[in-house]
Amino acid sequence: MATLKDVARQAGLSVTTASRALNNYDDVAAATRERVQAVARALDYHPNATARSLQGSHTSTVGLMIPRIRHRAHNAFWLEFIGGLAATCAARGFDVLLSTSETHDVAPGLQRVVHGRRVDGLLVCDIRCHDPRIAYLQERRLPFVAFGRTVGTLDFPYLDVDGTAGVRQAIEHLIALGHRRIAYLGLEMEFGFSHFRYLGYRKALEGAGAPCDATLIHHGVAEEDIPALMAGLLAAAQRPTAVFASADYLALGVVKAARGAGMRVPDDLSVATFDDTLLVQHADPPLTAVSQSNQRLGEEAAGLLLDRVMGPALPLVQRLIVPALVARQSTGPPHAAAP
Amino acid sequence: MATLKDVARQAGLSVTTASRALNNYDDVAAATRERVQAVARALDYHPNATARSLQGSHTSTVGLMIPRIRHRAHNAFWLEFIGGLAATCAARGFDVLLSTSETHDVAPGLQRVVHGRRVDGLLVCDIRCHDPRIAYLQERRLPFVAFGRTVGTLDFPYLDVDGTAGVRQAIEHLIALGHRRIAYLGLEMEFGFSHFRYLGYRKALEGAGAPCDATLIHHGVAEEDIPALMAGLLAAAQRPTAVFASADYLALGVVKAARGAGMRVPDDLSVATFDDTLLVQHADPPLTAVSQSNQRLGEEAAGLLLDRVMGPALPLVQRLIVPALVARQSTGPPHAAAP
DNA sequence: TTGTACGCGTTATCAA
């Protein structure tokens, strides 16, 4: 494959001049420039990105660390996100280096990427409430943006969906419909988003002066737990008239379990959820959900990261996207006969 | 950040010796090796991947070109695929450079990746019936594997799902149930998979000696076309008793349209589809579908590519994965009253 | 306007 030296030789010039001609420096004769460019085209010359990186000490590449898929239902979200991210990076001349992390420690994969100087910046995703990767990156001084928040001091750049505001909207919607006993089903509390979403539930109840019953609140729910859990919930003397599930597949499980217990949605039980995925939209009935554009989120994240990469000492940027509630047929006023 | 030179200086040795100590060469004294490694640890030294690439002329990175998402329903497939691919690459010490291509010409993005020597190999996805990228890559001698097939001479390494065998199973299943008039709804014929899937439909009909009615066959169907298309199909004198849709979201549209026309699935109309996604599994009723493990596919593709990258002149490998039919509640015998 | 010389960080070759 042709190198700059080949082009220079063929054009009868020095490598330096060839380089400058190709990079449109203004201290090269017009005739020379054209000759060099013609030769380059003829030789199908393209600069070697590796050599460029080594010399310029930047790679025009950003890293993306996403979690390994634990549940198929998480899929839709991430790919839309990646699509938006990749498009924005491409438009700004950057490539994307992909890492899927198994763990949330400072894994070997992360070390490789960071210390190998393979990337100019990094987008870390799936942030935990306490996430050692943040401190690690801060110490290493690699430009990075977190997609998600930890609990505690937020002294790092991040982009996140405002789960608190989102869930709050959903719960307030249920309260406005007349519900008072609203169950909450969430994922493991170690996830940052779990923490913030649950906060929204609490705040909405407090805001409405509604009681908060611990028996209605369940964290760390897995799909297979739902039948038993719902059976318990629905058999209780004071059964809930609505359920908020923090993930789409949980909500689907809730609907199924309710049906199994002979209940209609939303007549006997209202159901709302967080991610507005295809699954949620195609469900029967279509579910009321907290929604944001995942592709948009990817674009936004890429923008933030690239700004950070290109502007060395920019002020800390922390952005919270407030999602919107989409009310559909899975929520309605509580049944008259219900407690 | 610490470089090899720093380590060498700190250890009072030459860069050469430090390098060999760190790379476990056997011509370095045990004591020296340990001293160097201790210093490296103390300095938090990690080799610079870029410099390594330049010197060794290989990057330990493979490229992945996937299409830009046109329809949200394609999402689930690709992310599972990427997950499998990334895991296999990581296990074998490779990183993944992601490119999403807008077009199927030899786009600038492809040229950048190929000529910039950013990758040791490339996985090209979303192959068209006639795809100029194949010839381009062959000429450039970059190790690559296609995920998908073109029509015509297949003189390149590929991995593909055997769409012909898959669809054939589905149609034969319908025929076995007693169906004779089976409609076919497919995507644009320029996609390689469209071509092969349709072939399966034809073969199954021929094999059963069933008639092939052109009015039942529709290519290039978009989601929004379905209501009108189905209305026409169901109003016909000789209406179909079953529909095969080549993509999950098309099948969902078919079910919806059938319902709209007052038909029950599968009593009045059977529906089968290709991709066994979450959407298909959670549909009402759950759909009969041709299925394969998308993650498995990604792992397989990565394996093929890495073998090719590491073994320079391996014989051409072409692998076809035969999917399996999963019969669910959307297919049944044709209604007695139907023609 | 062009060319010489050097450095980016690493590994390979060869001599000591």
Next chain:
DNA sequence: TTGATAACGCGTACAA
């Protein structure tokens, strides 16, 4: 067992 030197391909002071 170790070290000096060259090379990978490119960009860029600096000199001509």
